[in-house]
Amino acid sequence: MAEQEQNCLPQVLVLGTPPPGFSILRSQYSHKFHFLSFFKPSELSLHQFLASHHRCDPSSILAILCGAQDPVAGEVLRLLPSLGVVVTTSAGTNHIDLAECRRRGILVAGAGGAYSEDVADVAVGLLIDVFRKISAANRCFLMKSRMQFTPGDLLLGSKVGGKRVGIIGLGSIGLKTAKRLEAFGCIITYHSRNRKPSIPYPFYPNILDLALASDALVLCCALNEQTKHIVNKEVMVALGKEGIIVNVGRGGLIDEEEMVKCLVGGEIGGAGLDVYENEPLVPQELFDLDNVVLYPHSAAFTSESIVGVVEVVVQNLEAFFSNKSLVTPPTDRGMCSAFSSS
Numbered sequence: 646m647a648e649q650e651q652n653c654l655p656q657v658l659v660l661g662t663p664p665p666g667f668s669i670l671r672s673q674y675s676h677k678f679h680f681l682s683f684f685k686p687s688e689l690s691l692h693q694f695l696a697s698h699h700r701c702d703p704s705s706i707l708a709i710l711c712g713a714q715d716p717v718a719g720e721v722l723r724l725l726p727s728l729g730v731v732v733t734t735s736a737g738t739n740h741i742d743l744a745e746c747r748r749r750g751i752l753v754a755g756a757g758g759a760y761s762e763d764v765a766d767v768a769v770g771l772l773i774d775v776f777r778k779i780s781a782a783n784r785c786f787l788m789k790s791r792m793q794f795t796p797g798d799l800l801l802g803s804k805v806g807g808k809r810v811g812i813i814g815l816g817s818i819g820l821k822t823a824k825r826l827e828a829f830g831c832i833i834t835y836h837s838r839n840r841k842p843s844i845p846y847p848f849y850p851n852i853l854d855l856a857l858a859s860d861a862l863v864l865c866c867a868l869n870e871q872t873k874h875i876v877n878k879e880v881m882v883a884l885g886k887e888g889i890i891v892n893v894g895r896g897g898l899i900d901e902e903e904m905v906k907c908l909v910g911g912e913i914g915g916a917g918l919d920v921y922e923n924e925p926l927v928p929q930e931l932f933d934l935d936n937v938v939l940y941p942h943s944a945a946f947t948s949e950s951i952v953g954v955v956e957v958v959v960q961n962l963e964a965f966f967s968n969k970s971l972v973t974p975p976t977d978r979g980m981c982s983a984f985s986s987s
């Protein structure tokens with residue numbers, strides 16, 4: 646596209662690591678938006694990048710596009726005096742300084758429910774894997790020794806049907822996880838910020854009570870000040886030696902150091918994890934445990950969900966630049982709707 650034509654397009658500053666779907670966005674929507682990519686690693690600071698970019702007056706930037714991996718902190722927002730919207734390709738918005746956005750009236754839009762089914766699939770997959778020791782068996786029989794096996798030998802798993810599963814956070818991911826597990830014969834209960842009157846599952850206002858009444862806890866909530874370390878040592882002890890934890894929310898929801906100790910010491914039965922407290926670092930001890938299944942923060946991503954999120958991003962940008970309401974506006978506390986606020 647000629648530079649002159651591009652100059653007339655709404656500018657979108659794309660930050661950090663190329664967000665999922667960005668190559669589709671760039672190839673299919675560059676006639677609608679001028680994507681100004683400031684990707685890592687860069688020798689320039691954002692300030693220098695904006696100053697060196699020939700047509701980029703920071704006050705001409707009204708929109709940021711980002712993914713979950715890169716913080717959109719106060720200092721970034723302060724460089725962009727006219728910013729009106731932050732669109733993230735993630736369901737979670739904990740990487741964005743929501744308080745500063747609220748203060749400045751900057752809108753925030755996330756992936757909405759674009760990933761919910763895929764994340765729920767992985768939550769169920771991790772739960773089944775831990776209870777039935779699928780990865781452990783794979784590791785033991787096939788990868789380590791390639792030995793012949795006797796059916797039913799050694800790795801006796803635990804039945805999924807009948808398990809009491811406490812879901813923490815009943816947004817669209819939590820609800821889809823609950824529905825799937827119900828079909829496996831699990832008994833569902835939940836904890837969230839408020840009881841949901843239209844939901845039939847028993848509600849536990851207290852997370853310790855939920856842990857005491859559960860064989861598995863599945864974390865599907867957003868990370869914020871209220872939910873950080875919502876699963877702490879006390880909760881893990883209440884869950885008990887046979888209990889397992891599945892986390893598809895954010896690593897910081899669990900006190901990871903304590904979780905590692907509980908797993909190593911046998912105080913909980915196992916864990917299926919998609920997210921970690923200090924990503925991309927994963928505590929070394931976890932790699933050696935057969936009762937732990939690790940996934941690399943990829944529960945959200947399938948070829949289909951990436952196409953879906955591109956649509957949501959485009960709809961949000963189009964809505965914003967034509968002064969319409971965003972299609973996935975944040976909830977009252979600035980969070981997007983796929984993760985419940987706990």
Ligand SMILES: O=CC(=O)O
Nearest residue numbers: 713735736737945
């Ligand atoms: O973790 C992934 C997301 O928030 O989309």
